[in-house]
Amino acid sequence: MNLVDKLPDNISELVTAGRRKQTTSFTELIRDGGYVPPDINLLTDAITALSMGKNILLKGPTGAGKTKFAETLSSLFNQPMFSVNCSVDLDAESLLGFKTLAYEEDKQVIQFIPGPVTNSMKHGVFLYIDEINMAKPETLPLINGVLDYRRTITNPFTNEIITAEDGFGVIAAINEGYIGTVPLNEALKNRFIVIEVPYIExxxxxxxxxxxxxxxxxxxxxxxxxxxxxxxxxxxxxxxxxxxxxxxxxxxxxxxxxxxxxxxxxxxxxxxxxxxxxxxxxxxxxxxxxx
CATH class of the missing domain: 1.10.150 (DNA polymerase; domain 1)
Structure with missing residues (x-):
């Protein structure tokens, strides 16, 4: 059975006739290690939010399948996904990219290597931010404009104003109460639709x-x-x-x-x-x- 066949008609249409064509069957999804939701409403709500251009925050215990859930959503929308793994060392370069020396026709030039945020915006695909509450509170506000209606950011390394292409969306995951995590500030949390991900049983x-x-x-x-x-x-x-x-x-x-x-x-x-x-x-x- 096709996984999308289990969804309400108006929701499955968002996937099958929306921004990306869905091609993954339910059996293939399980065999390939995809996330099987304990409640189909989890999948319905996530697809609805992403199809409307909203960001989703997957909230749940470690090992509950949040990363698999994100990968499954990416597969259902039939598009790749760039990832950010947050830590206390996360900085602007880790998010946006960095400058490096390169050679063009034996001439040394400064080249900018795009990071996961800029890549996902320019290609119009999903960005996955894992363990978002592991990052330092002062780092994530850099991408506030990416997460709200503006969908833009000014790259501090190149001064380029980047506006996300159609199809761009953000999926983040959070483990609350673990050592090294910090509470998300309200400005950041309000930019997400929150979906609780329980253990499967x-x-x-x-x-x-x-x-x-x-x-x-x-x-x-x-x-x-x-x-x-x-x-x-x-x-x-x-x-x-x-x-x-x-x-x-x-x-x-x-x-x-x-x-x-x-x-x-x-x-x-x-x-x-x-x-x-x-x-x-x-x-x-x-x-x-x-x-």
Whole structure:
């Protein structure tokens, strides 16, 4: 079944007859490691916002699939995507580009190498800003004009005024409450439509495990799904940090379990990533009970 067939008619038209032609089927999307939303409304709302030229902010725990979600949206709109990975070292050059020395016919010249923001604007494609709240608060205001109705920026390195081509859109992702992150200021947050991305569970998680790992034994797969459910519940109850329930880590454990015992796979992929002994013991006890 085509993924877009699951969407309301007026929304699927935004993809199939909109700025980009959609070509990815639901089966292909899963097989290629695409994001399978736990609620089709997540996809509907994201497509709606992007098709109307709005920016979206994917908000959720680590390992919930935010980057996969962004890649899937890019695939559905059948266009490439430039990426920015935020950190405290992010600066104007990382966003916009930099000058360097080059040679033209044996003559040395100064050449400007475009960065992800300028590239995505000039090509009219998506820009993905990962972990946007890891950047220093004084850095991101550089692109405020890119994120609002103006869709323009003055390149401080070349003085060129850049206006985004049709098709340009911004998808950002945020993990709240982690070490090194800072709260987004209201001026920046107000430039986004916020979409909460929860963990995937149940049958959808089973599809992802079958499509993206080497684990094909159904009974073992069901045990990992139960483990994931127990971990997510423990996170909601405040017994574990969100890292413990990362779907990314669970998929690693599923892969390893095809060659080493599942409990050891869980130890390497999940338990040893945790900092608190109390949390490590909690997860090990769950693994002992299930496996």
């Amino acid at each position: 149940g049958d959808q998680l089973k599809q992802v495990i079958q499509a993206n790992t080497r684990l094909h034994d159904e009974s073992t797969t069901d045990l990992f799904i139960k483990l994931s459910s127990d971990l997510i519940q423990a996170v909601h109850q405040g017994k574990l940090t969100e890292d413990a329930a990362s779907i990314r880590a669970l998929l690693d454990a599923c892969d390893l379990s095809t060659l080493i015992p599942p409990k050891r796979a869980i130890q390497r992929s999940i338990v040893d990533k945790l900092d608190e002994e109390r949390e490590k013991e909690f997860v090990k006890n769950l693994a002992e009970t299930l496996f």
